[in-house]
Amino acid sequence: MVRLIIDRKDLIDTISSFKKKGFSYLVKILGIDYIDYISVLYILRNLDSDEEIEIEVHLNQNDLWVPTIINIFKGADWYERELYEMFGIEIKGRKVRKLLLEKFSENIYPLRKSFKWGTK
Amino acid sequence: MSLVKINIGPVHPSTHGLLRLVVTLDGDTIVNVEPHVGFLHRGVEKLAENRMYMQIPPFIEKCDYVAKMAMDEAYVATVEAAMGIEPNERAQYERVILLELQRIASHLLWLGAMLNDLGHFFSVFMWTFADRDKVLKLLEEATGQRMFYVNMRLGGLRQEFPKDFEYHALDVLTYLEKRINEYESFIENSSLFKERMYKVGVLSRDDAINLGVSGPVLRASGVNFDVRKDKPYYVYKKLNFKPIVLYNGDNFSRYKVRILEIKESIRLIREAFKQMPDGNATGMPIKLINPAPKNKVVRVSREGPRGEIMFYLVADEQRPYRLAMRTPAFINLAALNHIARGNKFANLFPIIGSLDLVMADVDK
Amino acid sequence: MLINELIEIIEYFIVMLITAFAFAYFFGWLERKFVGKFQRRHGPTYLGKFGLLQNLADFFKLLTKEQVWPKKADKLLFLVSVFLIAGFTLYLVMLLPIYNFYIINSSIILLLIFIILSFLPILIALNGYSSSNKFAMISAQRSILLLISFEIPLFLVLIAIGYYVHSYSIVSIVNAQSNLWFLFIMPIGFFVFLMALLAEMERTPFDLREADSELIAGWLTDTGAPYYMLALFVDYIRSFFGAAIISLLFLGGWYGPFGNSFIWLFIKTIFVALFIMFIRAIAIRMRIDRILYFGWIVLLALSIINLYLVYLGY
Numbered sequence: 109m110v111r112l113i114i115d116r117k118d119l120i121d122t123i124s125s126f127k128k129k130g131f132s133y134l135v136k137i138l139g140i141d142y143i144d145y146i147s148v149l150y151i152l153r154n155l156d157s158d159e160e161i162e163i164e165v166h167l168n169q170n171d172l173w174v175p176t177i178i179n180i181f182k183g184a185d186w187y188e189r190e191l192y193e194m195f196g197i198e199i200k201g202r203k204v205r206k207l208l209l210e211k212f213s214e215n216i217y218p219l220r221k222s223f224k225w226g227t228k
Numbered sequence: 229m230s231l232v233k234i235n236i237g238p239v240h241p242s243t244h245g246l247l248r249l250v251v252t253l254d255g256d257t258i259v260n261v262e263p264h265v266g267f268l269h270r271g272v273e274k275l276a277e278n279r280m281y282m283q284i285p286p287f288i289e290k291c292d293y294v295a296k297m298a299m300d301e302a303y304v305a306t307v308e309a310a311m312g313i314e315p316n317e318r319a320q321y322e323r324v325i326l327l328e329l330q331r332i333a334s335h336l337l338w339l340g341a342m343l344n345d346l347g348h349f350f351s352v353f354m355w356t357f358a359d360r361d362k363v364l365k366l367l368e369e370a371t372g373q374r375m376f377y378v379n380m381r382l383g384g385l386r387q388e389f390p391k392d393f394e395y396h397a398l399d400v401l402t403y404l405e406k407r408i409n410e411y412e413s414f415i416e417n418s419s420l421f422k423e424r425m426y427k428v429g430v431l432s433r434d435d436a437i438n439l440g441v442s443g444p445v446l447r448a449s450g451v452n453f454d455v456r457k458d459k460p461y462y463v464y465k466k467l468n469f470k471p472i473v474l475y476n477g478d479n480f481s482r483y484k485v486r487i488l489e490i491k492e493s494i495r496l497i498r499e500a501f502k503q504m505p506d507g508n509a510t511g512m513p514i515k516l517i518n519p520a521p522k523n524k525v526v527r528v529s530r531e532g533p534r535g536e537i538m539f540y541l542v543a544d545e546q547r548p549y550r551l552a553m554r555t556p557a558f559i560n561l562a563a564l565n566h567i568a569r570g571n572k573f574a575n576l577f578p579i580i581g582s583l584d585l586v587m588a589d590v591d592k
Numbered sequence: 593m594l595i596n597e598l599i600e601i602i603e604y605f606i607v608m609l610i611t612a613f614a615f616a617y618f619f620g621w622l623e624r625k626f627v628g629k630f631q632r633r634h635g636p637t638y639l640g641k642f643g644l645l646q647n648l649a650d651f652f653k654l655l656t657k658e659q660v661w662p663k664k665a666d667k668l669l670f671l672v673s674v675f676l677i678a679g680f681t682l683y684l685v686m687l688l689p690i691y692n693f694y695i696i697n698s699s700i701i702l703l704l705i706f707i708i709l710s711f712l713p714i715l716i717a718l719n720g721y722s723s724s725n726k727f728a729m730i731s732a733q734r735s736i737l738l739l740i741s742f743e744i745p746l747f748l749v750l751i752a753i754g755y756y757v758h759s760y761s762i763v764s765i766v767n768a769q770s771n772l773w774f775l776f777i778m779p780i781g782f783f784v785f786l787m788a789l790l791a792e793m794e795r796t797p798f799d800l801r802e803a804d805s806e807l808i809a810g811w812l813t814d815t816g817a818p819y820y821m822l823a824l825f826v827d828y829i830r831s832f833f834g835a836a837i838i839s840l841l842f843l844g845g846w847y848g849p850f851g852n853s854f855i856w857l858f859i860k861t862i863f864v865a866l867f868i869m870f871i872r873a874i875a876i877r878m879r880i881d882r883i884l885y886f887g888w889i890v891l892l893a894l895s896i897i898n899l900y901l902v903y904l905g906y
Contacts, residue, residue, distance in 0.1 A: 183440025347877025
């Protein structure tokens with residue numbers, strides 16, 4: 109499992125350079141709340157050599173945004189929407205800014221650790 | 229020409245659950261399809277963070293209520309990977325057999341539902357439903373449950389296969405093989421069927437990769453990727469397994485890939501029964517579970533009937549710190565807009581059908 | 593004199609009504625049972641012997657349901673069109689002769705029947721349009737599509753029959769088949785006629801109007817339960833009409849071995865109905881953009897060929 113921790117400003121460049129190298133398949137975008145920071149993972153796959161790579165971005169809790177990669181991977185659309193909805197991570201550069209599932213309530217992001225299970 | 233917006237669902241005969249589509253039509257041509265999902269959202273990922281490891285399978289199974297075993301197995305395999313447990317060889321064979329049986333059951337149900345979407349009056353649906361029931365009976369024999377098995381335990385299964393299981397299974401497989409051939413000739417000799425399936429809902433190879441679809445939808449577009457072959461798990465390496473790849477990317481290819489997959493699964497199960505060693509496949513009882521190493525990160529991919537199931541687990545001692553799921557139907561549905569655009573309105577439902585959606589799987 | 597005639601007409605109406613209703617009910621039951629058997633299940637078994645009372649129970653159940661009016665519907669048009677559809681369909685059945693038992697034996701009766709029949713899709717379109725439901729609206733459009741695709745081939749077949757018999761009276765048409773059925777004289781015409789009638793009766797593969805996997809219930813989507821029930825019943829009556837007219841025009845009507853009797857007509861009607869049900873059980877809905885092609889290229893060509901063959905053979 110190769111993991112690459114990069115800076116947010118290099119994200120677009122890194123992902124597009126990996127895509128050029130043959131990592132043309134986006135498996136999943138997911139977020140993990142580590143309390144100190146939230147990390148966003150982009151899992152890419154090379155369909156020919158079956159290699160996989162995880163590109164990780166660490167986001168500060170009070171500066172939550174990532175640039176959109178929808179121009180590189182069309183399939184990122186719904187993952188990004190989910191990411192925004194579940195973690196409150198703003199996706200910059202998107203045209204469509206619709207929620208995927210439902211709006212639960214203002215400023216409640218269920219997959220953050222600060223959202224305790226059983227609360228409303 | 230003015231555009232017409234039509235709201236379809238969430239309750240509609242052929243949305244396979246609770247899916248709402250807002251379709252923009254120009255005359256009879258689809259300009260845009262906007263899926264609205266989330267009617268079945270239960271927050272499984274959050275729930276998992278608040279449960280012990282082996283309390284999770286019962287509800288993670290309900291994510292994909294058509295292929296329950298696949299979900300169950302993928303999750304348990306993830307936990308096994310986190311704890312460093314490897315099931316013994318017999319358990320691996322038994323798991324493969326159960327998974328392939330589940331795949332057959334799932335594809336059979338899909339076949340009937342697909343024909344219904346095409347306007348068939350339930351005939352094939354009833355036939356495949358009856359055949360699927362035979363497979364479910366087998367699974368019941370092996371696991372004790374008909375629908376929701378919760379059969380996987382760390383390092384094996386809850387119970388060993390019963391004595392006569394192999395004979396019964398092989399009987400059913402012979403029967404199924406005959407039936408599948410019958411369905412194939414019945415369906416494919418119909419020119420009405422061909423007309424509605426050929427070159428409808430075409431998804432090109434590049435688009436399929438770019439959109440990130442998986443499973444039969446990806447393979448129907450000519451991408452040779454099957455987790456069972458390319459990132460083999462269990463004994464798939466030892467079995468002589470060939471992924472099914474077709475190149476047209478239309479509805480018919482998606483149909484044909486699944487039909488051929490059923491045949492391939494039948495062959496795989498036979499082969500697995502032949503190779504299966506003796507031994508005991510029973511896994512650990514639920515109560516005797518060691519704590520997992522803290523902050524260990526594992527990622528496990530599995531080829532489910534609908535596509536690639538991936539679990540990403542950040543382990544804590546007693547319960548997952550974070551359990552992220554890649555459910556196959558979710559991203560296949562996201563590709564719907566791309567596939568359906570430019571088609572006739574009447575072709576929308578066959579296209580949805582050919583994606584094999586389970587809405588609980590989409591909404592998580 | 594006049595009173596006697598009037599009594600005769602009323603008698604005929606009552607007999608035909610009872611026949612039509614009995615057949616519609618019987619078809620409803622037969623279809624559920626037959627298609628059920630075809631699909632490896634039992635069909636209704638619970639109410640009455642062989643589930644014969646099931647449809648009656650459904651009938652009463654639908655009567656007890658609440659009638660919901662679509663908010664934006666044109667209520668008057670909506671209601672009137674449902675009743676007009678029912679009325680015209682019943683009127684169609686009234687015009688059918690049963691052996692020597694008929695109300696009018698005019699030489700243009702067949703044309704009258706099919707003019708009324710081609711009026712039905714327009715009424716259906718009107719109904720779909722007035723309910724202001726988008727599914728019903730699409731269904732209305734498709735209804736017109738079917739109308740323009742199948743009317744001309746249908747009438748060309750009728751012209752061939754009329755040319756052959758020198759009359760459009762159904763009685764003379766049946767009498768002309770006393771030796772050989774028209775099925776054997778003009779098999780191509782029979783095929784065209786069958787296809788067009790299937791479209792007329794909303795049967796697969798042409799059930800585009802009521803495509804339940806696409807349009808929920810087509811033009812009936814927003815119809816409340818009592819009117820839905822009425823429409824359903826009319827649907828069965830239309831099936832009866834279709835089966836009867838096929839057996840009259842192509843299968844020799846009441847001619848058969850062991851004497852000519854209306855029983856032969858009934859038997860043939862039931863067989864045609866079974867055949868239609870069989871098609872329903874196995875066929876897939878046709879692609880919508882192929883309908884025009886099918887109607888205007890395939891069927892029109894076939895019907896013209898049929899007409900020409902009849903002309904040559906005559």
